[in-house]
Amino acid sequence: MASKRAQGKEIKRNKVIDAAEHLFFSKGFAQTTMDDLCAQAHLSKRTLYVYFNxxxxxxxxxxxxxxxxxxxxxxxxxxxxxxxxxxxxxxxxxxxxxxxxxxxxxxxxxxxxxxxxxxxxxxxxxxxxxxxxxxxxxxxxxxxxxxxxxxxxxxxxxxxxxxxxxxxxxxxxxxxxxxxxxxxxxxxxxxxxxxxxxxxxxxxxxxxxxxxxxxx
Known part of the structure; x- marks a missing residue:
């Protein structure tokens, strides 16, 4: 059970990185907001901050x-x-x-x-x-x-x-x-x-x- 939970966290973490990569490369780092990242990753801001500050x-x-x-x-x-x-x-x-x-x-x-x-x-x-x-x-x-x-x-x-x-x-x-x-x-x-x-x-x-x- 703990292993599945850890695996789930890693999947979500990589999902956020994937979203950031897409936005930073297409839109630019300075122009990307945390709200943009939430929308791209389909996560709430609270969940996003669990993984990255x-x-x-x-x-x-x-x-x-x-x-x-x-x-x-x-x-x-x-x-x-x-x-x-x-x-x-x-x-x-x-x-x-x-x-x-x-x-x-x-x-x-x-x-x-x-x-x-x-x-x-x-x-x-x-x-x-x-x-x-x-x-x-x-x-x-x-x-x-x-x-x-x-x-x-x-x-x-x-x-x-x-x-x-x-x-x-x-x-x-x-x-x-x-x-x-x-x-x-x-x-x-x-x-x-x-x-x-x-x-x-x-x-x-x-x-x-x-x-x-x-x-x-």
Missing amino acids: SKDQLYFEIMIRGYKQLITMLEENQQSLPVIDRLKQMAYTVYQFSVLYPDYFTAIFSYENRAADFEKGVPDASKEECYRLGEQVFQKLTDLIEEGQNSGIFRRKPDAVQTAVILWSCLHGILNTAKVKKNYLASFHSIPSDSLIRQAFEVIIRSICIDSGGDC
């Missing part, structure tokens, strides 16, 4: 879904390749994620961290899980850079963490440019987005190599 908490849940999908793709694409090729593969997998799951990509990459996210206070399991998964992705990148530094392929300065932040930021920038400037790049410069992204990956990775020639 705010839109922010629901946004974290949507990012959790996105991070899980990205992590699955990264792990599926893991191969026994030289570290440079694995770094390129990781970058290209993030690109594939942005194409296959554009709404999740936008949700993750457009989220603006707030000071309140890091304040000690009432525990928020959704927020903690979201940041844990985000760090899991970031750690994969940091580990690759650290491996390359230890093997004498990548520069040691800045350190692996700072280099990872820089590469992640560059990756975000080029993927965003390829998306929003797609028609302009094709019409004025005859540059397909896919080609631009692959060349950008080469330039970005070469910039951290000790020897910028050869395979790097």
Whole structure:
């Protein structure tokens, strides 16, 4: 009986997240109200607040879904390749994620961290899980850079963490440019987005190599 009750709660909880995902992606986070969520999920506001206390908490849940999908793709694409090729593969997998799951990509990459996210206070399991998964992705990148530094392929300065932040930021920038400037790049410069992204990956990775020639 307890198991069925727990299962019922999980179904309702996912129903609310599904409703939030639909509305945030179609209407926008700022434009969506808790009343909208109640109507979409066919639940009373009292029932809704049993599961989630705010839109922010629901946004974290949507990012959790996105991070899980990205992590699955990264792990599926893991191969026994030289570290440079694995770094390129990781970058290209993030690109594939942005194409296959554009709404999740936008949700993750457009989220603006707030000071309140890091304040000690009432525990928020959704927020903690979201940041844990985000760090899991970031750690994969940091580990690759650290491996390359230890093997004498990548520069040691800045350190692996700072280099990872820089590469992640560059990756975000080029993927965003390829998306929003797609028609302009094709019409004025005859540059397909896919080609631009692959060349950008080469330039970005070469910039951290000790020897910028050869395979790097």
